[in-house]
Amino acid sequence: MANYYQPEIETASREEILAIQNEKIVKQVKHVYENVKYYRDLMDAKGLKPEDIKGVDDIKKLPFLSKADLREAYPYGLLGTDIKNCVRIQSTSGTTGKRVVAFYTQHDIDLWEECCARAIVAAGGTNEDVCQVCYGYGLFTGGPGLNGGSHKVGCLTLPMSSGNTDRQIQFMMDLGATILCCTPSYAAYISETLAEKGYKPEDNKLKAGIFGAEPWTEEMRRSIEKGLGIKAYDIYGLTETSGPGVAFECEAQTGMHINEDHFYAEIIDPDTGEVLPEGSKGELVFTSLDKEAFPLLRYRTRDICVLTREQCPCGRTHVKMSKPMGRSDDMMIIRGVNVFPSQIETVLLNEGYTPNYQIIVDRVNNSDTLDIMVELLPDQFSDIVAENQKKERALEIAMRTMLGIGPKVHLVPPHSITRSEGKAVRVIDKRKLHD
Amino acid sequence: MAIQQISVFLENKEGRLAETVKKISAAGVNIRALCVADTRDFGILRLITTDNDKVKEALSDSGAVIPTDVIAAKMDDTAGALSGILQILAQAKINIEYLYAFAGAASFGAYVVLRVDNTPAAEAILQAAGIATLTNDDVKSM
Numbered sequence: 001m002a003n004y005y006q007p008e009i010e011t012a013s014r015e016e017i018l019a020i021q022n023e024k025i026v027k028q029v030k031h032v033y034e035n036v037k038y039y040r041d042l043m044d045a046k047g048l049k050p051e052d053i054k055g056v057d058d059i060k061k062l063p064f065l066s067k068a069d070l071r072e073a074y075p076y077g078l079l080g081t082d083i084k085n086c087v088r089i090q091s092t093s094g095t096t097g098k099r100v101v102a103f104y105t106q107h108d109i110d111l112w113e114e115c116c117a118r119a120i121v122a123a124g125g126t127n128e129d130v131c132q133v134c135y136g137y138g139l140f141t142g143g144p145g146l147n148g149g150s151h152k153v154g155c156l157t158l159p160m161s162s163g164n165t166d167r168q169i170q171f172m173m174d175l176g177a178t179i180l181c182c183t184p185s186y187a188a189y190i191s192e193t194l195a196e197k198g199y200k201p202e203d204n205k206l207k208a209g210i211f212g213a214e215p216w217t218e219e220m221r222r223s224i225e226k227g228l229g230i231k232a233y234d235i236y237g238l239t240e241t242s243g244p245g246v247a248f249e250c251e252a253q254t255g256m257h258i259n260e261d262h263f264y265a266e267i268i269d270p271d272t273g274e275v276l277p278e279g280s281k282g283e284l285v286f287t288s289l290d291k292e293a294f295p296l297l298r299y300r301t302r303d304i305c306v307l308t309r310e311q312c313p314c315g316r317t318h319v320k321m322s323k324p325m326g327r328s329d330d331m332m333i334i335r336g337v338n339v340f341p342s343q344i345e346t347v348l349l350n351e352g353y354t355p356n357y358q359i360i361v362d363r364v365n366n367s368d369t370l371d372i373m374v375e376l377l378p379d380q381f382s383d384i385v386a387e388n389q390k391k392e393r394a395l396e397i398a399m400r401t402m403l404g405i406g407p408k409v410h411l412v413p414p415h416s417i418t419r420s421e422g423k424a425v426r427v428i429d430k431r432k433l434h435d
Numbered sequence: 436m437a438i439q440q441i442s443v444f445l446e447n448k449e450g451r452l453a454e455t456v457k458k459i460s461a462a463g464v465n466i467r468a469l470c471v472a473d474t475r476d477f478g479i480l481r482l483i484t485t486d487n488d489k490v491k492e493a494l495s496d497s498g499a500v501i502p503t504d505v506i507a508a509k510m511d512d513t514a515g516a517l518s519g520i521l522q523i524l525a526q527a528k529i530n531i532e533y534l535y536a537f538a539g540a541a542s543f544g545a546y547v548v549l550r551v552d553n554t555p556a557a558e559a560i561l562q563a564a565g566i567a568t569l570t571n572d573d574v575k576s577m
Contacts, residue, residue, distance in 0.1 A: 376444070381499040383442030383479050384532045384550065385472050392476070410476040413444045413498030 005121040005153065006114065009261050010316050014309070017317065020261050022055035024289040029053040029062070031080060032295050038069070038077045039297065056264055059287055060275050064298045070100050070240065079103055080295040091139040092239045102141075102239050103293035109148065111290065112242040115259045116149025116235075119248030122257075122314070123208040123233045125179055127154030130205075132177035134168055134186060135213065137161040141243025142213050146181040149245060155179065162186065165193050176205040184216035184224060184232075188355055191227030192377075201229030210235050212244050215324060217342050219349035221253075234323060240299050241286050247321050252313050255320035262289055265319060266298070267307050281306050284321065332361055332429065334368045337405045341426045344372060347402045351395060353380070358417050362430040370407040372399065375414055436570040437504040437554050438483065441490050444499035445478040455480060455497060462486075462493035467577050468537035468548060481535070483507070483548065485575055504554050507546045507569040508561055510536070517547055520566060527560045529553055539577065 004010045030050040032039050042063040052061060085105050092100040131150040135142025143161055150157040158171055168190060180187060187209055206228055212235035225232045236256050237244035246263050247256035258265050263286050267276045270283040284301045303324035326340040345355050356375040361368060382388055392409045400406040445451045468483040484490050494500045510516035530552040538545035546569060551557045561568060
């Protein structure tokens with residue numbers, strides 16, 4: 001039977017959840033209006049006063065926030081309380097030049113860690129588990145979030161941080177880790193490395209993995225589950241809302257329950273901003289209902305997904321979000337065709353390759369080029385040139401069928417694609433350099 | 436007899452070959468013969484060495500290293516020696532994937548290394564034709 005960290009809230013009736021949300025949003029809008037000048041100006045520009053928001057049904061009246069607003073207001077412009085009340089910041093990697101700094105009071109940290117604890121318990125975690133956290137620690141939210149959640153559950157926590165795979169494996173085997181928390185690409189890498197060292201899936205004590213912070217496909221889930229002999233759970237979050245744990249998967253593995261007592265979710269049409277009915281595919285927007293220090297209202301995540309309130313066999317009543325089908329800023333337009341990295345990953349896994357790839361988009365003579373570098377496993381390599389070229393051609397045909405445009409596929413040796421061991425660099429778009 | 440060759444899949448980048456050969460030399464292994472195939476995307480280094488196990492170990496963290504079976508057939512020091520070997524294989528409908536040649540001291544002679552689509556059949560045919568081939572032990576003591 002299902003386990004819950006906070007059963008009373010995780011299985012509350014829809015009416016109870018709605019009552020909690022209605023009460024919190026009224027307070028939260030007032031808090032933001034009084035303390036965040038940046039957002040007050042946006043509300044004033046629409047002629048909105050806090051009194052106009054009487055419940056979650058009125059959230060649609062509020063102005064949106066986007067990454068551009070966060071950059072504009074950097075660093076303190078969206079801070080919702082005095083610095084003396086804040087205890088920590090976290091920050092995004094800033095690899096795309098969009099660094100976000102988020103602030104936390106102790107209350108904010110506690111609610112975030114509770115969300116992560118719910119995720120760990122949903123994955124079968126108890127105080128008897130040994131939880132290995134190899135998300136990066138530091139500014140990145142992955143390590144601190146799962147670390148805090150693991151403490152709350154009472155797991156023996158291994159605060160490994162990312163990288164140093166040999167040490168990860170040594171601790172995993174010596175201490176008998178039962179739960180692994182990291183990015184899915186790092187989980188795949190650990191799984192490959194274990195196999196290379198001669199370990200079989202049954203040699204480790206792992207039972208579950210909580211993997212997030214980057215997009216991954218069902219095929220990748222199956223490959224990790226098989227390689228490590230575990231059940232793999234998705235977890236979702238973003239620094240802007242707190243970090244991982246905003247939503248998490250239960251044993252049904254059919255979407256992630258959003259912690260609705262803290263985060264109100266909407267799906268909007270990314271072009272018009274109009275709120276779409278349940279079941280529609282669109283951009284996910286979050287309103288933080290009770291965070292104090294960084295209380296973002298109607299933050300546009302850029303993630304494209306679907307929400308459903310269908311009854312879940314796990315007994316949780318919180319709305320479920322599908323795995324993001326792509327980010328509006330992940331989507332590449334190549335020769336006029338929309339291409340998502342997840343499509344390329346699906347082809348690779350279907351064709352028996354590793355999900356270790358890199359996409360290079362460029363423009364030559366005013367025409368877009370798409371090159372996909374694919375890592376071979378040692379046993380897939382032939383020392384006969386023609387055999388490897390045959391593999392490249394076959395992959396090119398499979399990619400063309402999936403994408404609608406023909407890429408050039410390049411097979412490369414194992415481990416030759418740079419891995420940050422945090423988030424994999426999947427796409428290099430050289431066209432942007434010409435702007 | 437077939438001998439074991441080590442094939443290494445190399446990234447097509449400056450320094451990769453130098454790095455790989457350096458690791459082999461650091462392991463104290465002598466390279467007896469080699470051949471590099473280069474393509475648009477990668478290089479394939481094929482090696483006959485005095486100690487394949489040491490090479491595999493030395494290169495364990497540098498990508499794909501696989502052992503492959505090849506035939507090293509002796510060529511007489513006369514015009515037409517290679518042609519004769521190729522004729523024998525062609526008549527037996529054995530397809531050659533690639534070949535390269537190397538020579539030792541005069542007493543050792545010259546050899547052609549062959550990767551074929553049917554190694555046991557090629558060995559039998561060369562043996563029947565009286566053409567000497569190297570064994571793994573021969574290579575170790577080269």
